[in-house]
Amino acid sequence: DKPSSAETAGKPLPAGVASTYTDPAGLFSVPVPTSWTASAKDGYAELSDPEGTIKVYLLTAKGNDIDQAVAEAWKIVDPAFALEVEQAVDAPSASGIEQTKVLSYKTGDANRVVQAQGRLKDGTVYIDLYDVQMAGVQKRASQLGIISSGFKVLAQQEVDLSSAQPLTITTAITEELEAFIDKYMAAFGIPGAAVGIVQNGQLVYAQGFGVADDETGAPMTPDTHMMIGSTGKSLTTMMMATLVDDGLMTWDTPVVDLYPSFKVKDPELTKTITMRNLVCACTGVPRRDMEWLFNSSHLTATDTIAALADFEFYTKFGEAFQYSNQMVATAGYIAGQVAEDNHGDLAGDYAKALQDRVLGPIGMISTTLSFQQVEEDGNYAIPHTAMLDRTYAPISLDVERFLQSIGPAGAHWSTLNDMARYMVTQLADGVAPDGKRVVSAENLNVTRKPQIAINANASYGLGWMITSYHGQPVLTHAGNTLGFTSEFTFLPQADLGVIVMTNAQGSNLFNGNVTSKMLELVFEQEPQVEKQLDFILQQLKQQTEKVQARLGDSIDEAAVKPFLGTYTNPVLGDAELSLQDGKLLLDVGEFVADLRPYNDPDTQFSGYIQISPPGQGLMYRLVEDDAGQPQIIFGQGAEE
Numbered sequence: 001d002k003p004s005s006a007e008t009a010g011k012p013l014p015a016g017v018a019s020t021y022t023d024p025a026g027l028f029s030v031p032v033p034t035s036w037t038a039s040a041k042d043g044y045a046e047l048s049d050p051e052g053t054i055k056v057y058l059l060t061a062k063g064n065d066i067d068q069a070v071a072e073a074w075k076i077v078d079p080a081f082a083l084e085v086e087q088a089v090d091a092p093s094a095s096g097i098e099q100t101k102v103l104s105y106k107t108g109d110a111n112r113v114v115q116a117q118g119r120l121k122d123g124t125v126y127i128d129l130y131d132v133q134m135a136g137v138q139k140r141a142s143q144l145g146i147i148s149s150g151f152k153v154l155a156q157q158e159v160d161l162s163s164a165q166p167l168t169i170t171t172a173i174t175e176e177l178e179a180f181i182d183k184y185m186a187a188f189g190i191p192g193a194a195v196g197i198v199q200n201g202q203l204v205y206a207q208g209f210g211v212a213d214d215e216t217g218a219p220m221t222p223d224t225h226m227m228i229g230s231t232g233k234s235l236t237t238m239m240m241a242t243l244v245d246d247g248l249m250t251w252d253t254p255v256v257d258l259y260p261s262f263k264v265k266d267p268e269l270t271k272t273i274t275m276r277n278l279v280c281a282c283t284g285v286p287r288r289d290m291e292w293l294f295n296s297s298h299l300t301a302t303d304t305i306a307a308l309a310d311f312e313f314y315t316k317f318g319e320a321f322q323y324s325n326q327m328v329a330t331a332g333y334i335a336g337q338v339a340e341d342n343h344g345d346l347a348g349d350y351a352k353a354l355q356d357r358v359l360g361p362i363g364m365i366s367t368t369l370s371f372q373q374v375e376e377d378g379n380y381a382i383p384h385t386a387m388l389d390r391t392y393a394p395i396s397l398d399v400e401r402f403l404q405s406i407g408p409a410g411a412h413w414s415t416l417n418d419m420a421r422y423m424v425t426q427l428a429d430g431v432a433p434d435g436k437r438v439v440s441a442e443n444l445n446v447t448r449k450p451q452i453a454i455n456a457n458a459s460y461g462l463g464w465m466i467t468s469y470h471g472q473p474v475l476t477h478a479g480n481t482l483g484f485t486s487e488f489t490f491l492p493q494a495d496l497g498v499i500v501m502t503n504a505q506g507s508n509l510f511n512g513n514v515t516s517k518m519l520e521l522v523f524e525q526e527p528q529v530e531k532q533l534d535f536i537l538q539q540l541k542q543q544t545e546k547v548q549a550r551l552g553d554s555i556d557e558a559a560v561k562p563f564l565g566t567y568t569n570p571v572l573g574d575a576e577l578s579l580q581d582g583k584l585l586l587d588v589g590e591f592v593a594d595l596r597p598y599n600d601p602d603t604q605f606s607g608y609i610q611i612s613p614p615g616q617g618l619m620y621r622l623v624e625d626d627a628g629q630p631q632i633i634f635g636q637g638a639e640e
Helices: 066-077 134-150 171-188 229-245 267-272 290-295 301-310 325-340 346-362 371-377 397-410 416-427 441-446 508-522 529-549 557-563
Strands: 017-022 028-033 037-040 045-048 054-062 085-091 099-105 112-121 124-133 192-199 202-210 384-386 392-394 452-455 458-460 465-469 472-480 485-491 496-502 565-569 573-580 583-587 592-600 605-610 619-624 630-634
Touching: 028 037, 028 045, 028 054, 028 134, 054 066, 054 134, 066 099, 066 112, 066 124, 112 134, 124 134, 134 452, 171 192, 171 202, 171 508, 171 529, 192 416, 192 508, 202 416, 229 325, 229 346, 229 397, 229 416, 229 441, 229 472, 229 485, 301 325, 301 346, 301 397, 325 346, 325 397, 346 397, 346 416, 371 397, 416 485, 416 496, 472 508, 485 508, 496 508, 508 529, 557 573, 557 630, 565 630
Parallel strands: none
Antiparallel strands: 017 028, 037 045, 045 054, 054 124, 085 099, 099 112, 112 124, 192 202, 192 496, 384 392, 452 458, 458 465, 465 472, 472 485, 485 496, 565 573, 573 583, 583 592, 592 605, 605 619, 619 630
C-alpha cells in the first residue's frame, strides 16, 4: 500500500481510519477503516471487514461506457459473476465528473446486497464494486460509508472555501431560499416548518411555513413548540461541560465512580468506560431503539441505564461509529444526579440540572422535557408520521411520549426562537445572548473535538457531527422523533448558522437541503442542491411504487391461524397476534401493529410488513422453529 499525501505530510488520520490506499497508477485513493484489510490484487484493490462479510473492489477502465466497464470489472474480480442487473440509475455527478452511474443486482437473498458504481472522467471509468452481507452492513455501516464517501478521483479539482466569507443575508437571498422551501415542502408533503438564520451573533431571519395543525389551520410560527429529537444531545453535553467546569467530574471520570451499578456486557469495559465515552458514539454499542419503542410505558431512567448490561458490542471499542440513544441518555441521567447531588429521581435531576445550568442561563424559556408544560402552553405543532406511500398523517401527541425513557438523548421540546438563542450561545463559544458566560470555551470545545469517523467527510464529537462545507468547518446535528424532525447547523469560522424544524417524521432530506441551499447562496456556489434533490425524489417515488406493488391486499386466514396467540421475548416483552375483521394485528402493549402480506421477489423475502404507526415499514415473518413451535421473526440480519 502507498501512503496518502496526508500521511506523508504527517497529518493525523481521523479516529476510525487506519490508513489510505492509493492506486499504484496514482488515479484514485480511498480511506481504509480501522481493522479492515486493503490488498492490491492483479488489476484491482480489495477491501474487506474483519469478519469477511463485506467485500469492496476498486479499479479503473479506459473508455466512456460505464455499463461495459462495470461488466468487465466484475469479470476481473470474479470470473463466475453472473448476477442480473435489477436497476441502473444515472446519478448526479460531483463537480468535474462527467457521468455517474449506480447499478444494483438481483441476488435472490434478503441478506446479500450487490452494487456497483462507475464515475466517468476524461476517458477513464473509476469503479467501486460492493458485495456485502446485510448483517455486516448493519454492524459496520459507518465504515462502509468511510470507503464510499472517501473514494477520490485524484484528477478531480475540489472547491476550497476555507478562507471565504459568506455574503450578508439579504432579502434577495431569503426570497430565493423561501421559493426553495415552498417548492420542496410541497414535493415532500411536509405540513409545517420553521426556519431560522443566525449571522454575526443575531437572529437575522425567522419564518414559519405551512401549518402547525391541519385540523385548525393554525400556522407554524417561530414560537411554535416542536420536539427536536437528537439535536438535544448537544444540550446534554453542554450541561456535562458545566459540571467539568465546576469540578464535579472530568470528561474521563469512569462512569462507575459516579454510578456504581453501571454495567455493560464486557466487564473490563464496565470499569473503564468514562463519561466522555458515553456520548462519543465510539464504544461499539449499537443503536437499539426497539427496546424503548416496545416498552416505553413502563421504562424508567433507571431501566434505561440497566439495559446496557445486556447490549451486544457490534465492533471493538474505538473502532467504528455506533449511535446509541441509551448511552447518551445514561450520560445525561448520571450527570443530572451528580449536579443535583441526589440519588432519587434520575429524570427529574436531569431536567433540573439542564434548566439551571443551560436553558435558564441562555434564556430558552420555551425549551422543556415536560409534555404537561407544552400542552398547557397550547402553542404546539401536531406531529405527523410518514406512511408507506410517502404521505404524512397526523398522530397523537401521546405517541411522542415513547421517547421519555431516553429523555437526555432526544425528548426535548423547543421553539425556533429558543433554538436561535442556543445557536447564538454556541457561536459565541458559550456566552449567552445577554453576555453572561454559560460554559467555558475550553470545555465547550471538548464537545466539538472529533472522536470517531462517521464517514470520510465527517466525524462524531460529543453530541455533534463535525464536518465541513468545502473547507469551512461545520458543526451539525439532526433530530428525529416519531412525528418531528430538526436540523441545527452552524459554521463557527463564518459566524453563521441555520435551524430547520418540521412537524414531519424523517424529513431530514428537506431539513438538510434547506441548509445546503442557504450555504450555496451565501457562498455563491454553482447550483447543485435542487438537481440532487430532484434526483432523490425520483428515486423515492420509484421505491414507493415498488413497495406498494409488493404489498398484499388481504390476509390468508388459513395460513396465519396456526400462529395466532401470545408470544414473549426477554427484551421486547409480550405480544399477541390476532385476526380481527380480516386484519392481522400484533398487539405489543404500547401499540397495535397492522400487518399486511409483503413479498419481495428480488430478495425472496416473504412475510408481513407493518402499515400502521409507529413502526410502519417494520418486517415480520411467521415461522416454526426446529421443534415445531411458532415464532415471529422480527427484523433482519444483525438486528433480527
